Amino acid sequence: xxxxxxxxxSFNLNKSAKTDAxxxxxxxxxxxxxxxKDGYDQIMDVSMDRRSAFKKITAGxxxxxxxxxxxxxxxxGDESKEKSGIEWDEYFKGNYKLMTDEDKVETVDRLTxxxxxxxxxxxxxxxxxxxxxxxxxxxxxxxxxxxYMDCVNACVEENNQDRSTEMQYIRIHEMEDGKGxxxxxxxxxxxxxxxxxxxxxMGTQCFHCDNPPCVEVCPVQATWKEKDGIVxxxxxxxxxxxxxxxxxxxxxxxxxxxxxxxxxQEVNKKQHYLGNRLRKKGVMEKCTFCIQRSREGQNPxxxxxxxxxxxxxxxxxxxxxxxxxxxxxxxVFRLKEDLGxxxxxxxYMD
Amino acid sequence: xxxxxILKALTIVICLFVISCKHSDExxxxxxTDKIEAETVTPENLTVTSETFNxxxxxxxxxxxxxxxxxxxxxxxxxxxxxxxxxxxxxxxxKQDQVGEKAAHWNIKLAHxxxxxxxxxxxxxxxxxxxxxSLTNSEIDFNYSYKLCSxxxxxxxxxxxxxxxxxxxxxxxxPRLSNTCVNCHNPHKPAFEKRWPVRFNTQKVKERx
Numbered sequence: 197x198x199x200x201x202x203x204x205x206s207f208n209l210n211k212s213a214k215t216d217a218x219x220x221x222x223x224x225x226x227x228x229x230x231x232x233k234d235g236y237d238q239i240m241d242v243s244m245d246r247r248s249a250f251k252k253i254t255a256g257x258x259x260x261x262x263x264x265x266x267x268x269x270x271x272x273g274d275e276s277k278e279k280s281g282i283e284w285d286e287y288f289k290g291n292y293k294l295m296t297d298e299d300k301v302e303t304v305d306r307l308t309x310x311x312x313x314x315x316x317x318x319x320x321x322x323x324x325x326x327x328x329x330x331x332x333x334x335x336x337x338x339x340x341x342x343x344y345m346d347c348v349n350a351c352v353e354e355n356n357q358d359r360s361t362e363m364q365y366i367r368i369h370e371m372e373d374g375k376g377x378x379x380x381x382x383x384x385x386x387x388x389x390x391x392x393x394x395x396x397x398m399g400t401q402c403f404h405c406d407n408p409p410c411v412e413v414c415p416v417q418a419t420w421k422e423k424d425g426i427v428x429x430x431x432x433x434x435x436x437x438x439x440x441x442x443x444x445x446x447x448x449x450x451x452x453x454x455x456x457x458x459x460x461q462e463v464n465k466k467q468h469y470l471g472n473r474l475r476k477k478g479v480m481e482k483c484t485f486c487i488q489r490s491r492e493g494q495n496p497x498x499x500x501x502x503x504x505x506x507x508x509x510x511x512x513x514x515x516x517x518x519x520x521x522x523x524x525x526x527x528v529f530r531l532k533e534d535l536g537x538x539x540x541x542x543x544y545m546d
Numbered sequence: 547x548x549x550x551x552i553l554k555a556l557t558i559v560i561c562l563f564v565i566s567c568k569h570s571d572e573x574x575x576x577x578x579t580d581k582i583e584a585e586t587v588t589p590e591n592l593t594v595t596s597e598t599f600n601x602x603x604x605x606x607x608x609x610x611x612x613x614x615x616x617x618x619x620x621x622x623x624x625x626x627x628x629x630x631x632x633x634x635x636x637x638x639x640x641k642q643d644q645v646g647e648k649a650a651h652w653n654i655k656l657a658h659x660x661x662x663x664x665x666x667x668x669x670x671x672x673x674x675x676x677x678x679x680s681l682t683n684s685e686i687d688f689n690y691s692y693k694l695c696s697x698x699x700x701x702x703x704x705x706x707x708x709x710x711x712x713x714x715x716x717x718x719x720x721p722r723l724s725n726t727c728v729n730c731h732n733p734h735k736p737a738f739e740k741r742w743p744v745r746f747n748t749q750k751v752k753e754r755x
Binding site for chain 1: 582592599710
């Protein structure tokens with residue numbers, strides 16, 4: 197897909213579409229007999245005859261026709277031509293998982309440029325891959341959380357979340373002492389002085405399961421688990437069917453019911469393709485452990501904002517990390533462990 | 547004849563097993579704990595560092611019981627340190643000289659354990675204001691004040707050393723830099739105070755009605 201001459205997405209009529217990003221993990225040999233093709237594979241992995249290829253291309257052409265007419269027009273200006281060129285390329289780009297490093301850089305450049313054309317401001321977007329020997333994990337101390345919600349605010353600002361619908365990745369549940377973890381009776385939108393007597397506070401967000409059910413159900417493979425354990429979404433590949441939202445047993449996923457609104461001066465310009473870049477209407481989003489920060493070695497915004505030290509983030513493969521000490525020395529538990537989802541988010545008490 | 551048949555059937559079954567058995571990376575481990583155990587690396591091999599995020603924080607080293615990490619340096623953060631710049635005489639003498647004037651440290655009210663257990667002199671040393679002292683009167687540097695706290699708060703100290711108590715600064719990647727006790731707790735009033743949450747979602751209230 198990275199031929200120099202190619203400007204837009206092609207269907208690879210006679211070539212195999214396999215890249216080293218093949219899902220089976222091996223670079224050699226065939227892996228097609230391992231499981232029956234479904235969803236995405238059925239469409240993308242078949243060799244196609246000329247006639248049906250033409251049908252599909254025509255459908256694409258019709259949608260892209262508007263872009264063509266303006267990009268080839270003699271009357272429209274250079275900027276609008278560039279804009280429609282970008283739109284064309286963005287429309288026909290592939291799934292992020294199948295992109296080569298070059299493709300990734302190209303789409304990031306296009307998105308950066310398109311933002312500049314729209315607003316006149318520059319953003320800094322990255323497509324940094326997972327580091328070797330890193331598996332991210334998170335620990336939450338329920339004895340220490342005071343329910344101040346500083347984490348929620350930090351998350352909203354860091355991740356460019358929609359301000360008008362108040363969609364947030366983190367929820368802090370106020371629970372009554374002696375009733376256990378009763379989410380049905382807990383309150384996640386309290387407004388009184390905290391910590392309230394006789395209550396404790398428990399934060400939830402995406403737990404980045406090692407065996408994520410949301411990934412299994414996605415019909416277009418727009419969400420997957422990265423090598424460092426972060427479950428991510430390709431916002432440009434998501435069709436907004438919300439299967440993943442239904443599949444998640446932890447209510448970790450959010451849907452953009454309307455176009456997200458972020459005041460221009462509040463936009464976090466440090467972005468990642470799989471993280472906090474601006475989303476559109478009708479796609480899923482969720483916590484990414486602040487991928488734009490964590491892949492650089494920095495703590496997620498919620499960890500940095502917490503004034504009580506209830507939140508610990510780290511590398512599970514580093515035997516000297518704080519999170520490993522917690523797992524080995526404290527009495528830890530996870531939510532709904534019996535489901536076998538293997539969340540990488542542990543709770544503990546003093 | 548029957549043995550041949552059984553043998554043939556067996557070979558077929560084994561072949562089927564070999565072919566159909568799925569050896570993908572995805573399901574190599576039974577649980578994430580197994581994965582962590584199997585893939586743990588030696589810390590020297592890790593390449594990511596959080597040094598750039600902590601550049602502006604002056605630090606000192608904590609080294610005890612096999613734990614080794616950085617904590618913020620304290621003395622430069624205390625306004626009007628050195629204390630001996632004012633505390634040139636013993637407290638009683640200073641008090642006599644300043645009768646009728648506004649008391650120094652008027653804003654400090656001790657709310658830490660009870661008066662039977664603690665007063666100013668439990669930590670501060672009359673003859674040596676630039677240092678603290680332990681229960682047995684050995685000198686403790688302000689930069690290492692955790693030594694003072696850990697005399698009573700032993701469980702917290704143990705958790706803090708390991709990383710289960712307290713707050714890690716900057717990044718998750720090594721070198722580790724953790725807040726020391728007094729970075730989060732005011733030693734004169736160590737409990738966290740009640741306050742209003744910083745957020746209330748009015749939209750959510752409307753939607754849930």
